[in-house]
Amino acid sequence: MPPRFRRREPMATFELVPDDEREDEPFLAPDGDEPGGRRPLADLRDRALARWRSLSRRGRVTLAAGTAVVVAAAATAAVGPGLLDARADRLRAEAVQGLPGVVGDLSEPLGETWELANGHGTLVTLPGGIVLTTQGTSVSALDAATGEELWQRDVGPYPACGPQGSSRDDPGTPADTAVCLSGESDDRTVTVLDATGVVLGERSLGPARTDAFDEAAPDGAPVVVPAAAGAIAVVEGSTNATAPWPADDMPDEDTLRALRADGWVDPTLRLEDALTGEVRGEATVRLRAQDLGECGMTQDEDAAPELMTDPMVDASPSVTSLSVCSASVLVTPDGAVLDVGPDGAWVRPIPGGGHVLVSEESTVIDEDGSVVATVPGFLLPPLVDDDPEGPFLVLVGTGDAEGELRLTAVGPDGAEEWSTPTDDLGGVLARVAGVVVVQDGGGLVGIDVATGAEVWARRDLLERAADGSGDWVTGAVTDGTRLLVGISGSGERHRLVALDLRDGTTVWERERRGYLEGLQSIGGHVVAFDGAVHGLG
DSSP: OOOOOOOOOOOOOOOOOOOOOOOTEEOOOOTTTTTTOEEEEHHHHHHHHHHHHHOOOHHHHHHHHHHHHHHHHHHHHHHHHHHHHHHHHHEEEEEEEEOOOOOOOOOOOEEEEEEEOTOOOOEEEEEEEEEEEETEEEEEEEEETTTTTTHHHHHHHOEEEEHHHHHSSSSSSSOOOOOEEEEEETEEEEEEEEOOOOOOEEEESOBBEEEETTTTTTTHHHHHEETTEEEEEESSSOOOOBBBBBTSOOOHHHHHHHHHHHHHOOOOEEEEEEOOEEEEEEEEEOGGGGGGGGSSSOOTTTOOOOEEEHHHHEEEOEEEEEETTTTTEEEOOOOOEEOOOOOOOOEEEEEEOOOESSSEEEEOOOTSEEEEEEEBBBOOOOOOESSSSSSEEEEOOBTTBBBOOOEEOOOOOEEEEEEEESSSSSSSEHHHEEEEEEEEETTTEEETTOOOOOEEEEEOOOBBBBOBBBBBEEEEOOOOSSSEEEEEEEOOOOOOOEEEEEEETEEEEEEEEEEEEEEEEEEEEEEEEEEEEEOOO
């Protein structure tokens, strides 16, 4: 994780020096011995300088110490609120520069600067604001600011590159290298590239499936997925066994026995170096009867329904997971196996590194897989965070007669710092500029980061039905003063809304076509995923 960085607004310093008088010099109100008069600022300044020169050295020191605050306040007033607001915005932008989820100035509406239409394949984010995409037999690197192609490499037919993950939850974390699979299913090749397009090496893998549904691959071929840190995720095991779904009931121990009798073998996730084959770590999914209730169901015409137990591999820049129904295992890029517990956990990346295993008792994991803290409740890391080592933000309670639903700030020592009631918390969007922004059932709410008091509320931003359907925030980025949120609904359009973090007012709003899947900062530039990929600036 990046070091903790909590920065107060520095004091404004102004140097008072004589200059030439001007006819348009601003005026100040007079002191009490000259009622009704007006005196130019230059005249008052000259009188002050003359008085200063008449003092002894000791008198100057005493006067300077006693009037420093007054001089600073007068100078601040002379500068004017507009300039001070601009300066404060600049200081906030400097304070968050380089943090995940941070972009350039959001004071004006963003327009589209480039587009990748459908059919461009998977995307990988590399250092330096590079977006990697595939088309045909080539891999291309684009500048996230302009969409300009920086380099292109031919890696063979049907290229698929990673790591990328199956969702946009990972907040724009760049991968250090890109791993690309290519070739026919019976003879795959893996190629590793760095951010400049240099080919670091390649290796023949033989038969391999890109996922569990790859029917073109030979029987028994392992599932192979590009992973982080120059690795591949390999899944082996007999997972094509079937079992009937019990009529009018949930799967149970008998269902699991039928599955194993048909040849089911618990699959193993193996993380290995893409070029050398060296194993970095491995873990096996232990399927239990209670996991089967989360399986899918398939049914052919005139046939009884059957369990769907296809293994799913998700390789993001921060972790690689293998899931079967509700059972899962996690392996870090270094090969450390993470304990998700018998009942599983929701994995959330932490901006800047590490991740949280979210459950009724959440576990904070560092980048190397070591446990940082265990916190009671559902810990929700903000998508954008300017104080990543600040208090943990935890959802506690059940929201019913057994206990009120509350967002609670818990310090590293486990002590509660504040707690505030919330209505169906949908997520923590940001902790920036002293405000925690959350989405609850009624809209967006700004909460004071130090006290938990509500600073502002926007109940008009989201249209939600009683059943929970309707608008939802699908991404957020910040410039330190404003928060840009992407809002999607059930239609084919979405909205981008820039909010002032200080009071929640709308700075600007734009409506766009397509369902918004995510909004990210890549190299400090806004990138939107809405079927196509768009650079905004």
